[in-house]
Amino acid sequence: MVEVYKPQSLKEALELLEFNDCTVFAGGTDLMVKKKQWTGLEPCFDKPVVLISEIDELTEIKRDENYLYIGAACTFSQLIESSLIPEFYKCVFVEMASPSIRNMATIGGNICNSSPAGDCLPLLYALDANLLIQSSCRNFEVPIEDFIIGPGRNILKSGELVTKVKILNSNFNIIKYRKVGARKSTVLSKLSFIGLADMEDKRLHDIRLAFGAVAPTVVRNREIEAEILNMYSMGLVDVQEITGYYSILIRPIDDQRSTAKYRKSSCKRLLEDFIKSLL
Amino acid sequence: MIKNIKLQLNHQEIELYVHPLKRLLDVLREDCGLLGSKEGCGEGECGACSVFVDGELVNSCLFPVGKAENKQVLTIEGFRDTVRYDVLRESFEEAGAVQCGFCSPGMMMAAEGLLRRHPHPAEQQIREGISGNLCRCTGYNMIIDAVMLASKRGDGLW
Amino acid sequence: MKTDISAPVKRDDVADKLAGLTCYIGDMRNEDMLYAKTLRSKEARAKIASIEYPVMPEGYFIVGKNDIPGRNRVKLLLEDWPFFAEDVVNYIGEPIALIVGSDKAVIQELIAATKVIYQKLEPILSIDDSGLLPIYGETNSFADYSFGKGDIDKVKRIAKYIYEGTYETGYQEQFYLEPQGVIAEFKEGKATIYGSLQCPYYIKNAVIDCLGISSDRVRIVQATTGGAFGGKEDYPSLLAGQAACAALKANKPVCLLLERNEDIECTTKRHPSRIRLTSYVDEGFKLIGLEADIVIDAGAYAGLSGVVLQRAMFAAAGVYNVENLRVHGKAIATNKVVSGAFRGFGSPQAFFAIEMHMEHAAKEMGVDPMEFKLQNVVKKWDKSTTGGIFRDKNLLPEMVQRVTEMSGFAEKKQTSKKPRNDNKRRGIGLSMFLHGCGFTGNGERDHIKAHVKLAKNSRDEVEILISNVEMGQGINTTMKKIAANALEIPIERVIFINPDTDRVPDSGPTVASRTIVVVGRLVYEAAIELKEKWQVGAVQEAECSYQYPEGYEWDNDSLSGDAYTNYSWGVNAVEVELDTLTFESKIIGVWAVFDIGKSIDDRIVKGQIDGGIVQGLGYASMEVMENQQGRFKQRSSTDYIIPTAMDIPIIQSELMCQPYSGGPFGAKGLGELTLVGSPIAYALAIEDAIDAGINSIPVRPELLMEVMADDKKY
Incomplete structure (x- = not known):
């Protein structure tokens, strides 16, 4: 049976990770299901496990003039209750799983799990979130869309840890989030959509659009967003054209939760509705 | 290890x-x-x-x-050795919130967790509070009544 | 004491359940108990060429087909279902053997190291697959029945309107919160099985056959059961036989508990169905004829499919009076999990078909569906589908009236038609239904022959000795109420203990909405007898056996006569709000009126109503179970989902009472009825919202998207 480490500080955790190929365990709400065995038997981990959920540096939420910093091991309940977290983030977080799962599941876990259906991912993509990654020899920052490279796959190397999510403070006055699932709570999404816009006196300053669970990774595209801004400034918004652009990027699959066709056309309608709401 | x-x-x-x-x-x-x-x-x-x-x-x-x-x-x-439990138990009994009972201990814990956060919950808050607890017998409404009843009867306890 | 029996009393099982003190099968502990895990088929259909087991360490056992001392068949209707696969496997998940031992980790390794060599056969995966080697008999159907009345060929000639439609329903998993499980032990030549179960004597008979031993050497004890809904009617017989053989071989107690996902993937489900209806209507909009062709997907073995099919067929005309009728039904064998019992037992499928059909037919003819339905509703002295007689007044018109008032039906019908600018649409639907209570046809008379006993001790406490089980539905309380009321003693002096076949007579299984109306009546009669001969301080007994009521008739060969002795009725309305961007629907109101005769306990009745309605709403909306190449796509609790508290609104329900003279205090059946109507009302509400026809459940958003894109309306 595998070793289990419970480092008390980030430094200790990074040192451990430097010399051991380990499974990093934060909330465990996905890992414990994946590794589940017959009732009564310990879950079957194949590598040593590092429990990181109690490391202080990883559970802090901070805000300065420019950025919001969320510790990777913050639970979703902690985020929902924090006064530093903008309300519209919370609208996304409260639709995740159930109260007890939100008491365990962490934002870093949701990111590193890198599932296309990860509930907080479309929001983080839309917010241009960066991840702070540390190892005992270097620290670096990477945009979330460069971090996740496929379903369940990311660039994190052995020895590295996602320590913080860094988000530029921004102003959006139009916010639309839709998680589409087969029931109203405790459900994995069939698809999700987030639209953020900064609009003032009929002038669109910024728009962010992201779609979850409809491609190998979250769909967000800055060129199309720039084009939409351009269309608005010229007063020539072509909804068909916009949905056409996204139609190429939205490549869902059929699975046990939904169909590709439904996912794609629902995204199209949610997008159209959002664009029209800005007209 | x-x-x-x-x-x-x-x-x-x-x-x-x-x-x-x-x-x-x-x-x-x-x-x-x-x-x-x-x-x-x-x-x-x-x-x-x-x-x-x-x-x-x-x-x-x-x-x-x-x-x-x-x-x-x-x-x-x-x-189950607490006064709050007693209030919840009586309310669950009176509201008919228990059938097969398999979900009941977990449901009691979820109800307690909810009332700690919202001592006087609205119906929707109760639904959210127990949304991670499945019950296949009751259809939930009598459980929701029970939690509502407990919050009134146990006013000041949470 | 003589009080109004409908007034709620405290359930004395509740305090322990809330406190976590109730002992379910998984809570039973025994020092030298061994664990068992099932080796299961990975193929939908194959010959087993060979099985290569690893060497069993000392104290570990393989228990398979060769370890069955008696017959390797689960005793149900037809004798085709093996405890362990013999030379072929017929569905993914079919048990091949148990590996038994003390250490779960070792058992798991042994299972993983076992190699089953299959020779694949072409599986039958749908009721339409033809030309393949039959699984059962020559025609591949476990049951094929026909009956009719009147002259259908004549009405075909004279009908002004002919309307035809085909309706489909999907699988539904019972998802009782407590997974299935049994513990078997063998002591001094006697097998004792403890389990989560509905039918102690079904299991006893199955184990007698399995072990090939005499009746006095098998004892079944029910452990408090964490929900069942039909799912613990048939399957526990299989588990009990397997565990009993294992206990015999290992000479130690053996515990066989299913994991949740194993239970979802391998145990019985509600039968998927396809029902084709053709109705014949005259110029005055009277339903003069109906043809029904019902096909249910039975899975790999017969199980209870024959009787499920019969109930579906008898319900083919719903609550409507039709004098000319032809019904044909088949239960087809497929290489999938065995379909089995689930609350409603064929009836939800049939009612969905006829209610949607009547609605669509009315719209097609250009008449108001509600008027068309009410015009054709059965009345007292009308004949049932099988030619039986409705002997009691039918309160349906009053019930419909009340539900429309409660729900504001007419007004909502209007508002649902008004255009909105918020991507939402509302709709409301109403269903009418009945449920024949007790066993179908000659079951109670010729097969079950229920027997009950009351035993009074010297302290003048009376114990109810019946084989029916408390599984959440409250019979621990309602049975005691019936006895206490009849005996005119305080309920605290009546005892009900989980049945043990060494102590209780066979009052039949806990199924078919029969417990109160049939067994409750016998308890009542025994109580009256005991009261008459009551001697203070004396040890006394009273017994009572089922007697088929006078004036009723049933012929099982022609399937004609009174299929049931009493009927409960229901009317449900459901209102939904549909999001036109995603086709997700939100249930915003549910209203219901039921006639279950005299309510034995209003609070327990409300619990059954709420629970049944919500299971029905799940069935019609989110409970999706698709089979692909013999394997369920939704095979975990993450993917097969049931409603949460967030998915359901407050349910407003009322009772009306047309008592049944043969039930205790005028009570009729309740449990199953409550599930039958809500799926229909839900589907009709969606239909109302989108103004296009729904012909199948579950109504997934994915399906709605297709329906909306389709031009064909109904």
Whole structure:
């Protein structure tokens, strides 16, 4: 049976990770299901496990003039209750799983799990979130869309840890989030959509659009967003054209939760509705 | 790597000799003989195994005991000795909130967790509060009535 | 004491259940108990060429087909279902053997190291697959029945309107919160099985056959059962036989508990169905004829499919009076999990078909569906589908009236038509239904022959000795109420203990909405007898056996006569709000009126109503179970989902009472009825919202998207 480490500080955790190929365990709400065995038997981990959920540096939420910093091991309940977290983030977080799962599941876990259906991912993509990654020899920052490279796959190397999510403070006055699932709570999404816009006196300053669970990774595209801004400034918004652009990027699959066709056309309608709401 | 893990279980210090990844649910049921927490799914979907760890409601089927080290664990066996439990129990009885009973201990823990956050919950808050606890018998409405009744009757307790 | 029996009393099982003190099968502990895990088929259909087991360490056992001392067949209707696969496997998940031992980790390794060599056969995966080697008999159907009345060929000639439609329903998993499980032990030549179960004597008979031993050497004890809904009617017989053989071989107690996902993937489900209806209507909009062709997907073995099919067929005309009728039904064998019992037992499928059909037919003819339905509703002295007689007044018109008032039906029908600018549409639907209570046809008379006993001790406490089980539905309380009321003693002096076949007579299984109306009546009669001969301080007994009521008739060969002795009725309305961007629907109101005769306990009745309605709403909306190449796509609790508290609104329900003279205090059946109507009302509400026809459930958003894109309306 595998070793289990419970480092008390980030430094200790990074040192451990430097010399051991380990499974990093934060909330465990996905890992414990994946590794589940017959009732009564310990879950079957194949590598040593590092429990990181109690490391202080990883559970802090901070805000300065420019950025919001969320510790990777913050639970979703902690985020929902924090006064530093903008309300519209919370609208996304409260639709995740159930109260007890939100008491365990962490934002870093949701990111590193890198599932296309990860509930907080479309929001983080839309917010241009960066991840702070540390190892005992270097620290670096990477945009979330460069971090996740496929379903369940990311660039994190052995020895590295996602320590913080860094988000530029921004102003959006139009916010639309839709998680589409087969029931109203405790459900994995069939698809999700987030639209953020900064609009003032009929002038669109910024728009962010992201779609979850409809491609190998979250769909967000800055060129199309720039084009939409351009269309608005010229007063020539072509909804068909916009949905056409996204139609190429939205490549869902059929699975046990939904169909590709439904996912794609629902995204199209949610997008159209959002664009029209800005007209 | 089995090791000694100390924690406070239902207000008593205990020391266990178990693997830290063993599910808290299995530790409670097998090592501690506390059978009130039930396994309905083992995947965090049903909430029948709900317990509190340092005051937070968690699914003990997803919670390795190593994470509970030096923490306070409260199960239905500890909760049932409280005045708040008595109020909830009476309310559940009167509202007809129990049928087969398999979800009931977990439902009581979820109700307690909800009332700690919202002592006077609105109907929708109750629905959200117990949304991680499946019940296949009651259709939930009599449970919601029960929690509402408890919040009124136990005014000041939470 | 003589009080109004409908007034709620405290359930004395509740305090222990809330406190976590109730002992379910998974809570039973025994020092030298062994664990068992099932080796299961990975193929939908194959010959087993060979099985290579690893060497069993000392104290570990393989228990398979060769370890069955008696017959390797689960005793149900037809004798085709093996405890362990013999030379072929017929569905993914079919048990091949158990590996038994003390250490779960070792058992798991042994299972993983076992190699089953299959020779694949072409599986039958749908009721339409033809030309393949039959699984059962020559025609591949476990049951094929026909009956009719009147002259259908004549009405075909004279009908002004002919309307035809085909309706489909999907699988539904019971998802009782407590997974299935049994513990078997063998002591001094006697097998004792403890389990989560509905039918102690079904299991006893199955184990007698399995072990090939005499009746006095098998004892079944029910452990408090964490929900069942039909799912613990048939399957526990299989588990009990397997565990009993294992206990015999290992000479130790053996515990066989299913994991949730194993239970979802391998145990019985509600039968998927396809029902084709053709109705014949005259110029005055009277339903003069109906043809029904019902096909249910039975899975790999017969199980209870024959009787499920019969109930579906008898319900083919719903609550409507039709004098000319032809019904044909088939239960087809497929290489999938065995379909089995689930609350409603064929009836939800049939009612969905006829209610949607009547609605669509009315719209097609250009008449108001509600008027068309009410015009054709059965009345007292009308004949049932099988030519039986409706002997009691039918309160349906009043019930419909009340539900429309409660729900504001007419007004909502209007508002649902008004255009909105918020991507939402509302709709409301109403269903009418009945449920024949007790066993179908000659079941109670010729097969079950229920027997009950009351035993009074010297302290003048009376114990109810019946084989029916408390599984959440409250019979621990309602049975005691019936006895206490009849005996005119305080309920605290009546005892009910989980049945043990060594102590209780066979009062039949806990199924078919029969417990109160049939067994409750016998308890009542025994209580009256005991009261008459009551001697203070004396140890006394009273017994009572089922007697088929006078004036009723049933012929099982022609399937004609009174299929049931009493009927309960219901009317449900459901209102939904549909999001036109995603086709997600939100249930915003549910209203219901039921006639279950005299309510034995209003609070327990409400619990059944709420629970049944919500299971029905799940069935019609989110409970999706698709089979692909013999394997379920939704095979975990994460993917097969049931409603949460967030998915359901407050349910407003009322009772009306047309008592049944043969039931205790005028009570009729309740449990199953409550599930039958809500799926229909839900589907009709969606239909109202989108103004296009729904012909199948579950109504997934994915399906709605297709329906909306389709031009064909109904």
